[in-house]
Amino acid sequence: MTSSTPVPQERKLVTELPGPASQALHARKGAAVAAGVGVGLPAYVVRAGGGILVDVDGNQLIDFGSGIAVTSVGNSAPRVVAAVTDQVADFTHTCFMVTPYEEYVEVCEQLAELTPGDHEKRSALFNSGAEAVENAVKVARTATGRTAVVAFEHGYHGRTNLTMGLTAKNMPYKHGFGPFAPEIYRAPMAYPLRWPGGAEQCADQAFAAFVDVVHSQVGESNTAAVIIEPIQGEGGFVVPPPGWLPRVADYCREHGIVLIADEIQTGFCRTGDWFACDHEGVVPDLITTAKGIAGGLPLAAVTGRADLMDSVHSGGLGGTYGGNPVACAAALGAIATMRAEDLPGRAQAIERLFRNRLEQLRSKYDVIAEIRGRGAMLAIELTAGAGDLTPNPTATAAINKHCHSQGLVTLTAGTYGNVFRFLPPLSSPDHLLEEGLDIIEDAFAQVLG
Ligand code: PLZ
Helix, strand or coil: CCCCCCCCCCCECCCCCCCHHHHHHHHHHHHHCCCCCCCCCCCCEEEEECCEEEECCCCEEEECCHHHHCCCCCCCCHHHHHHHHHHHHHCCCCCCCCCCCHHHHHHHHHHHHHCCCCCCEEEEEECCHHHHHHHHHHHHHHHHCCCEEEEECCCCCCCCHHHHHHCCCCCCCCCCCCCCCCCEEEECCCCHHHCCCCHHHHHHHHHHHHHHHHHHHHCHHHEEEEEECCCCCCCCCCCCCCCHHHHHHHHHHHCCCEEEEECCCCCCCCCCCCCHHHHHCCCCCEEEECHHHHCCCCCEEEEEEHHHHCCCCCCCCCCCCCCCHHHHHHHHHHHHHHHHCCHHHHHHHHHHHHHHHHHHHHHHCCCEEEEEEECCEEEEEEEEECCEEEECHHHHHHHHHHHHHCCEECEEECCCCCEEEECCCCCCCHHHHHHHHHHHHHHHHHHHC
């Protein structure tokens, strides 16, 4: 198969998974790659596109992970490939801080246009989500002259020192890696299913609990920023109740606290709109993006109010590779694809297809406590059974593993490891989504009987 042939859009298993060639590579991995770098499904990929990953043994796997919400436009999407190919032949790097280039500026112009709010904005580009979050905090601290940052339970913001501190979950992200950066505080997340006072009370009580942390424990005038994922990613696709996020945003505005929306996982069409904040008309002061922005190349951004972004002294933001020209070209190709193919609309269509099937599944299995998420970012939370919210990571892991064995790449999430999540490429044809859902149905039957 040459790389000019499109990847066939069908699942095909020619060996058990992982096959012999993958197993051989995995043995080399064990001898050469640090053990701390884990692998979910050790099928070594050689090509990918549409909704399929092809492994080194010739197996064709259905992708329900998009490399953790990255390849929303699909792997090697044609406009991304064309833009990257041209760019890589022209020049690969100058360092924007040394001798600049148009592609960086154009990505920032696109970010100003696409992100929530029509105020004047500026952006700075980086290499990873964690780096974007770090820089958003730097901007918030400089702009406010304050130090404290408030994050939420179940939140995930990265693996660098500051972002580990912002991340809630210990294993595997933080365990043994402290001490963490100071001046980070944590507020309860508005998590309707697990809110102690019940889902009905969640919005009001969670807002009051948030205010209590900021007002009583930190002090508004010490709080530089509040950072929130509008729908939590690694934490288990937790969707706060309607109205909660706008109230948090209003409160921040009232007290001069910078609201940072971390849309690294939710951004760029994933949730059925360009950004998850758009669903409730929330306009954050700063927004961090990465993952889906560049069709698989490493690029991240902080975008926000011009007055905040421009408060940092010249030379205060940057990095050798931030906004690399090849990654910027990829982003322009990815954004052009999202516009041309109406990927927000496609994510909405995927949600309809999934919800219908997942609701049927829920009617059969009382371990499914909730189906939640938005667009092509959907999950089911598994518990002990009817009325018992004890997390069920064992069934979650077994179902996930069964899917892998059948050539469906799925991911889990959640503080308690009991959330089974779906992030298909928006380029997946319906028949692959349906087939993936058949496999999930079968996995439930095999694991739970
Ligand atoms: N903020 C909301 O989802 C990355 C991490 C997977 P980086 N999420 C996937 C893992 O186990 O490392 C993420 C995110 C949100 C920040 C990040 C961090 O982005 O590009 O991984 O640094």
